[in-house]
Amino acid sequence: MVDWSAAGASLSGPVDKVPLGPATLSVSPVDGTADIQLSCEVIWRQEGKIGLRLIGPVPH
Numbered sequence: 710m711v712d713w714s715a716a717g718a719s720l721s722g723p724v725d726k727v728p729l730g731p732a733t734l735s736v737s738p739v740d741g742t743a744d745i746q747l748s749c750e751v752i753w754r755q756e757g758k759i760g761l762r763l764i765g766p767v768p769h
Contacts, residue, residue, distance in 0.1 A: 717762045724759045733734055
């Protein structure tokens, strides 16, 4: 994770094949508890980075 706020985040890595549009962000806590999953939208992609707009918890 490069940057984050309550509204969104930017990620770096092998993201060339991540499509723009709806997605799920899974975050693994260091303490080994269950992953946190958030609904989001990939809104931009540029040189090994993507930008996400966070929407909220993934509905169960």
